[in-house]
Amino acid sequence: MDSRDWIRDGLRAVLGGLIAIPLAALNLPLFVLSVATLILGVVPGLGMVLFPLVTQLVRARADLARRIAAGSGVAIARPYRTAPERAVLGGWRHYRWVLTDPATWRDLAWLVPGAVAGVTLGVLILAIPLYGLEGVLLIPLWIWLGTGWYGYGAIWPFSTVGDAFLSLPQGALILSIGVAGAPYLRRCGALFDRLLLAPTRNAELRLRVSQLTVTRADTVDAQAAELRRIERDLHDGAQVRLVSLGMTIGLAEEMVEADPAGARKLLAEARETSTAALADLRHLVRGIHPPxxxxxxxxxxxxxxxxxxxxxxxxxxxxxxxxxxxxxxxxxxxxxxxxxxxxxxxxxxxxxxxxxxxxxxxxxxxxxxxxxxxxxxxxxxxxxxxxxxxxxxxxxxxxxxxxxxxxxxxxxxxxxxxxxxxxxxxxx
Structure with a gap:
């Protein structure tokens, strides 16, 4: 990997760690809201509206985590069941759909651990490069200005200006480790999120069946369209030429004794028509499976x-x-x-x-x-x-x-x- 690549990826991961901290902290109020609206479900009508609304927010937050994980190379599929027909927000059908979807509870189970892991990894991703940057930029400046006692890395406290400037190689090393390791820490967070946000085995099978159903329908439609194209090309192309070829040969047969020159002319036309029909058939075959x-x-x-x-x-x-x-x-x-x-x-x-x-x-x-x-x-x-x-x-x-x-x-x-x-x- 080019040096510019790992630096770019590392800095991008550090920025991602900065964003991850407030996003992870957002999990906690979402968890509190989810529990509160779930408890309010005992109140007729109120919980049936509020809990699905909060669940939509939780799913949006989980989807954002999935997109962030995809940026780290960890794919997390959406596990949610398809909404039933005629399901209306606030209605019993919609409420039951949200309540009985296992992914709803897996999202809720992820909120608090996801917040802890997100904040912890985000702080690590930021703290290591910042501490390295401190050694590179700040410590020598502070000592040079005479700020007095201080220490960095393996040297506590500084006793001389030489000790202070030893923070430079230490800081450069820590900064490099922090930037290079940030993408791996981000990936660790994505792998942790996948533990709860990815579909279960049953959900994967259900999604697979749904995908195959759609794929089969698309394939059948594509095959039907291809057959119609072949039929149209045969009808409008080769078939017309072959009919014309038959008529031309029939006329030549009738003229062969009375008008040999005219018959030869018709046979020449028939040869040209047969060549064009063959070209049409070759073009058609090429569209099906090129030779x-x-x-x-x-x-x-x-x-x-x-x-x-x-x-x-x-x-x-x-x-x-x-x-x-x-x-x-x-x-x-x-x-x-x-x-x-x-x-x-x-x-x-x-x-x-x-x-x-x-x-x-x-x-x-x-x-x-x-x-x-x-x-x-x-x-x-x-x-x-x-x-x-x-x-x-x-x-x-x-x-x-x-x-x-x-x-x-x-x-x-x-x-x-x-x-x-x-x-x-x-x-x-």
Whole structure:
């Protein structure tokens, strides 16, 4: 890691520790409010309104903790059950939904320990670098100005100016340790939060079933749309040409004896029509499963795709072999759609595709130097990529600040490769 990277990450973690202290302290009034409104539940109507309201605040605070944990590399999924239909705030159905959700009680159980851990780690994250900074900046100045007795680090008290200036290397060491260790302390806090804020095993299974239900519906819709596209392309393209071909050949048969020259002309037209029909069918097949993908694998297919696009695209791959055909096809079309977005919407001058395998996941990253500002909700095909990957339990993440660059990272679970290797490797 570059020295600037660990300094930047450390300073960011120190700032996070500063923010973590008041956020953690906020847990305590939320806990008191939750207990108070829960007790007020015995009052008809009042508790049924207040407790769900306070629970929403608690969940917002827990969601904030989850987002902060994600910044430390610790993913914490939301475990909450879906609200029942026709559930209205203040109504019995809504109150029972909040009350019977196990995640409600896990959030409450987290508030006080989370406050203690958050404040403790936040103080440590701040105190160590500040103490190091004190040794670097303040102690020599104080001694130089003649402030008298003082001590720092391993020297208590200072007896000479030399002792005072020995605080400089000690302070630099403590400051470095504090900045370098701050991200790890932040991660410890995130791991602690995950103990109670993450879904239980049953909640994970319930969320998984819900996700698979949505994914299955999206996959079925996508397949139906693809079948309609194929049917439309066949009906409007190849089928029309083949019908015309049959009619032309029939006319040629009738004219072959009476007008041989006209028959030859019709046969020439028939040959052109058959060539166009074949091109339509090849284009249709290419949209279903490109021949280059079957012949050369994902590596070669992506390189061929990059060469066909109007901007320079660098391709780097580190794939040990061939993937299963369905996964390979999904990966290819996901990369193709991402590159299509780049050429159509980003106004990029160059782009880059990187493919690698982490041991259990195929990672595809498409980046460009365009204008940025890409949004999956903007109808630029990113939703289609998400749906295609979701059918294989894959994910997509997007980084596209205004002004660029745009980086689309796609991941597909892929435990193994076949021993057959692709013809091309390295960089392009």
């Amino acid at each position: 280059v993908l079957a012949e050369r694998g994902l590596d070669g297919a992506v390189r061929a795709l990059a060469l066909a696009l109007p901007i320079p695209i660098t391709v780097e791959t580190a794939l040990p072999g061939r993937l299963d055909t369905p996964v390979e096809s999904a990966a290819y079309f996901a990369v193709a759609e991402a590159l299509a977005n780049t050429t159509r919407h980003s106004f990029a001058r160059t782009a880059r595709v990187e493919l690698w395998h982490t041991g259990s996941t195929l990672v595809m990253q498409v980046s460009d130097d365009g204008l940025g500002g890409a949004d999956p909700a903007g109808g630029t095909g990113l939703r289609g990529i998400e749906r295609r990957l979701a059918a294989f339990d894959g994910t997509m993440s997007l980084s596209s600040p205004p002004g660029g660059p745009t980086v689309v990272t796609m991941e597909l679970p892929c435990a193994s490769f076949s021993p057959k290797t692709t013809p091309s490797s390295g960089t392009g």
